[in-house]
Amino acid sequence: MISVGTTAADVRTFHEDVIAECENGIPAGAYADADFAHYLFLSAGGASTLSRALHGERRLHAVSGLVPLFSWDEREMAQEWGVRFDALPDDRPFYAHDGAMSAARIVHGEGIMQFVVGPVHAGIIESGRFTFSSGGETIVHLDAQLGYAHRGIERALQGALPSQAAAKVARICGGCSASRSYAFALAIEALADVEPEPEIELVRLIVAELERVYNHLADLAASASGAGYAVGFARGMALKERAMRLCHAACGHRLLFDAIAPGGLGRPVLEDRVPFGAELAELERDVHLYLTALFGTASMMSRWERAGIVPYETAKAFGAVGPAYRASGGSTDIRTFIPYGAYRWLPPSVACGASADARARCEVKRDETVESFALIRRALHELSDASLPPQRPVEPRPGRALGVVEGPRGTELVAVHVDERGRIERIHVISASYRNWPIVARAMENNIVPDFPLVNKSFNLCYACADR
Amino acid sequence: MTMFRRSIGIRHLVCGSCNGCEHEMNALNNAFYDITQNGWDLVASPRHADVVTVTGPMTEAMRTAARATLEAVPRPKVVVAIGDCATGDGPWTGAPAGAGAGVELAADVMVRGCPPTPDDIRAGLARAAELLDS
Ligand code: SF4
Numbered sequence: 001m002i003s004v005g006t007t008a009a010d011v012r013t014f015h016e017d018v019i020a021e022c023e024n025g026i027p028a029g030a031y032a033d034a035d036f037a038h039y040l041f042l043s044a045g046g047a048s049t050l051s052r053a054l055h056g057e058r059r060l061h062a063v064s065g066l067v068p069l070f071s072w073d074e075r076e077m078a079q080e081w082g083v084r085f086d087a088l089p090d091d092r093p094f095y096a097h098d099g100a101m102s103a104a105r106i107v108h109g110e111g112i113m114q115f116v117v118g119p120v121h122a123g124i125i126e127s128g129r130f131t132f133s134s135g136g137e138t139i140v141h142l143d144a145q146l147g148y149a150h151r152g153i154e155r156a157l158q159g160a161l162p163s164q165a166a167a168k169v170a171r172i173c174g175g176c177s178a179s180r181s182y183a184f185a186l187a188i189e190a191l192a193d194v195e196p197e198p199e200i201e202l203v204r205l206i207v208a209e210l211e212r213v214y215n216h217l218a219d220l221a222a223s224a225s226g227a228g229y230a231v232g233f234a235r236g237m238a239l240k241e242r243a244m245r246l247c248h249a250a251c252g253h254r255l256l257f258d259a260i261a262p263g264g265l266g267r268p269v270l271e272d273r274v275p276f277g278a279e280l281a282e283l284e285r286d287v288h289l290y291l292t293a294l295f296g297t298a299s300m301m302s303r304w305e306r307a308g309i310v311p312y313e314t315a316k317a318f319g320a321v322g323p324a325y326r327a328s329g330g331s332t333d334i335r336t337f338i339p340y341g342a343y344r345w346l347p348p349s350v351a352c353g354a355s356a357d358a359r360a361r362c363e364v365k366r367d368e369t370v371e372s373f374a375l376i377r378r379a380l381h382e383l384s385d386a387s388l389p390p391q392r393p394v395e396p397r398p399g400r401a402l403g404v405v406e407g408p409r410g411t412e413l414v415a416v417h418v419d420e421r422g423r424i425e426r427i428h429v430i431s432a433s434y435r436n437w438p439i440v441a442r443a444m445e446n447n448i449v450p451d452f453p454l455v456n457k458s459f460n461l462c463y464a465c466a467d468r
Numbered sequence: 469m470t471m472f473r474r475s476i477g478i479r480h481l482v483c484g485s486c487n488g489c490e491h492e493m494n495a496l497n498n499a500f501y502d503i504t505q506n507g508w509d510l511v512a513s514p515r516h517a518d519v520v521t522v523t524g525p526m527t528e529a530m531r532t533a534a535r536a537t538l539e540a541v542p543r544p545k546v547v548v549a550i551g552d553c554a555t556g557d558g559p560w561t562g563a564p565a566g567a568g569a570g571v572e573l574a575a576d577v578m579v580r581g582c583p584p585t586p587d588d589i590r591a592g593l594a595r596a597a598e599l600l601d602s
Pocket of ligand 1: 081171486489490552553559583
């Protein structure tokens with residue numbers, strides 16, 4: 001599944017390798033450890049890594065000048081892992097340094113003004129700083145600076161046993177907890193040569209799709225709110241509440257924390273399937289009614305249309321993933337691209353959009369929500385009243401593995417290095433939000449300031465998993 | 469009716485939370501919990517607030533903004549720590565993250581849970597309203 005090529009070749013060869021990998025597959029991100037810089041790529045065959053030795057000097061020629069999506073990754077490698085890059089296009093510290101964020105990138109010019117939003121936002125929203133440069137109402141440039149939720153998680157997890165780390169991995173980011181736990185479990189299970197039973201995989205699929213349902217409902221409600229449509233917001237949030245209660249009915253936790261863990265499940269899940277199935281059916285019916293009404297509201301659709309357009313080339317160059325990529329003409333969905341778990345025999349139909357605007361992103365989420373219910377029903381049917389095997393012990397051998405899943409916002413990747421003692425030597429999280437944030441900034445260019453809430457909410461990205 | 473005596477304005481402050489606590493804070497506004505029934509409102513500015521809810525272990529980047537936000541709230545004010553991270557019992561408590569936003573900002577009310585349920589949060593806010601009244 002993983003090929004690790006360590007190359008000591010010169011910059012040119014390495015860059016040629018990177019370009020070749022980008023043509024064969026999708027660049028997924030990069031990270032460093034004590035000795036290497038690792039550049040990750042995904043293709044239908046799985047994941048591959050190009051690793052470069054850092055040697056004593058820890059000096060590399062930046063790749064992000066060539067492939068812009070590596071920009072954040074390389075800034076992070078520079079600040080956190082002491083990699084000294086030559087020709088780094090944006091060489092500002094990625095996280096706060098001595099308690100202060102680096103200066104925002106702003107555009108100067110006649111009639112251009114700047115204004116800052118955050119880090120404390122007006123709503124109940126994670127912390128982040130957005131610096132707008134605008135000419136009148138039109139946004140010329142947006143610099144999204146995150147990092148306010150940087151808790152030093154990756155270092156905090158070093159030395160932990162995977163079994164101890166699981167609960168913490170589930171708490172890196174609340175909104176994509178189940179997806180991250182799933183990716184982490186896949187990586188650890190690959191190193192432990194453990195393959196969970198089909199019943200466990202069916203349950204994991206249900207958990208992962210429940211996460212998609214409650215997230216997409218929240219995103220659609222928020223997108224309605226961003227367009228000023230209060231009814232769409234209120235009804236959507238009420239349905240999201242019901243979805244969270246369904247999560248609680250499934251596993252005893254409203255946000256599905258710890259439901260998925262290495263070796264199986266981390267808490268009892270779907271013990272009582274009859275009431276769950278009944279509530280699921282009722283929620284599915286009401287969600288269908290909501291979606292029909294929401295997308296039938298002409299005044300709101302006209303706000304979503306042509307707002308925050310991300311052309312396919314931009315989406316690809318900056319590394320968009322998930323609904324953000326599929327709304328711009330992409331088609332990659334990890335569930336079918338690199339199938340895992342029960343998706344191997346229960347593949348979803350992949351939702352795509354074409355208009356590349358907020359409307360397309362919402363439509364992709366609408367179609368995915370409908371498909372998630374169908375997947376849950378199919379898995380539940382297949383599961384029937386089968387009893388679930390207990391969690392398997394996992395003892396990973398030393399090595400490196402990647403776990404990759406499709407979360408609500410797209411590709412969720414966890415890279416894990418396990419040492420001789422079976423402990424985590426290095427863990428790196430590349431979240432769908434981390435990949436998509438630079439796209440939000442591009443999406444806002446040439447849009448009007450009042451459309452920021454609805455364009456932003458059509459992505460509705462997390463901060464916590466991007467900041468870690 | 470004492471718990472409904474005081475209408476409170478609530479300002480939320482995120483100091484390195486995982487966003488799980490924010491999902492539950494947001495639930496307070498949905499049709500099931502609807503705290504406006506209690507005369508409580510989630511306000512956009514600290515200047516309009518009586519109560520500040522804080523989440524997260526506290527991060528280096530948020531420390532200055534968190535103090536500035538708290539200082540902008542007129543007296544009397546009550547600080548409520550929401551969730552294990554903020555109360556100092558969370559997964560990331562300690563270096564390199566902080567000791568808990570509620571611990572660092574001397575919260576008056578501690579609401580445990582990971583995340584606490586909307587009902588737990590509501591109980592914590594009721595306690596905050598009582599403290600403002602006393
Ligand atoms: S207490 Fe739990 S849910 Fe709340 S921010 Fe911390 S980890 Fe997330």
